[in-house]
Amino acid sequence: MTRLAFVEPPYGLGPIVDFDLEPVADAAGLYALTGGTIRLFLLDAARHLPAYRPIIAEADLADLADLGDAVGVTVYVVVNPAEGAWSVNLAAPVLVGAGGRARQVILDRGDWPVRTPLAAALAA
Numbered sequence: 001m002t003r004l005a006f007v008e009p010p011y012g013l014g015p016i017v018d019f020d021l022e023p024v025a026d027a028a029g030l031y032a033l034t035g036g037t038i039r040l041f042l043l044d045a046a047r048h049l050p051a052y053r054p055i056i057a058e059a060d061l062a063d064l065a066d067l068g069d070a071v072g073v074t075v076y077v078v079v080n081p082a083e084g085a086w087s088v089n090l091a092a093p094v095l096v097g098a099g100g101r102a103r104q105v106i107l108d109r110g111d112w113p114v115r116t117p118l119a120a121a122l123a124a
Contacts, residue, residue: 004033007063011092012027013038017081021096025095026114031076033094042076043092049077055109064097072098079118085117 006017019035021042028049033040045052052074064073076094080087090112096102 004096004102004104005100006087006104008103010094011106020052030079034099041079041081041090044078045075045077045093049088049121049124052077052090052112052121054090054107054112055095056095056105057108060095060103064095064103077121080115087115088118088121089114089119090116 001022003021004019005019006019009015009017013035016035016038019033019038022032022034024030024032024041029044031042031044033042043049052075056073056075061073074096076096078089078092078094080089090107091114092104092106094102094104
């Protein structure tokens with residue numbers, strides 16, 4: 001389990017900023033993000049969505065990685081479970097620095113939808 005400290009609360013989850021990130025058993029690259037009574041699922045984008053290459057503003061990386069670049073930052077996408085077809089939110093990734101500092105960002109560049117069917121995202 002990894003302890004995460006968000007630099008500001010993830011969207012809709014304020015005022016919580018402290019979370020635990022734990023791998024889901026038998027599901028490589030899938031994680032449970034928990035804080036208080038909240039539980040979300042995050043998918044490691046580099047592992048499962050190699051075509052997903054969002055442009056992250058340097059300001060969003062500045063307090064997560066050394067020198068304000070993406071080295072040492074892992075990008076996760078929120079998985080939205082639903083009956084029938086699960087989806088992933090490609091418009092608001094969660095960035096996690098090597099030291100456990102995290103931030104959720106809203107992408108202002110690129111055409112990344114809020115709800116992409118998980119099967120379609122994995123196939124891309």
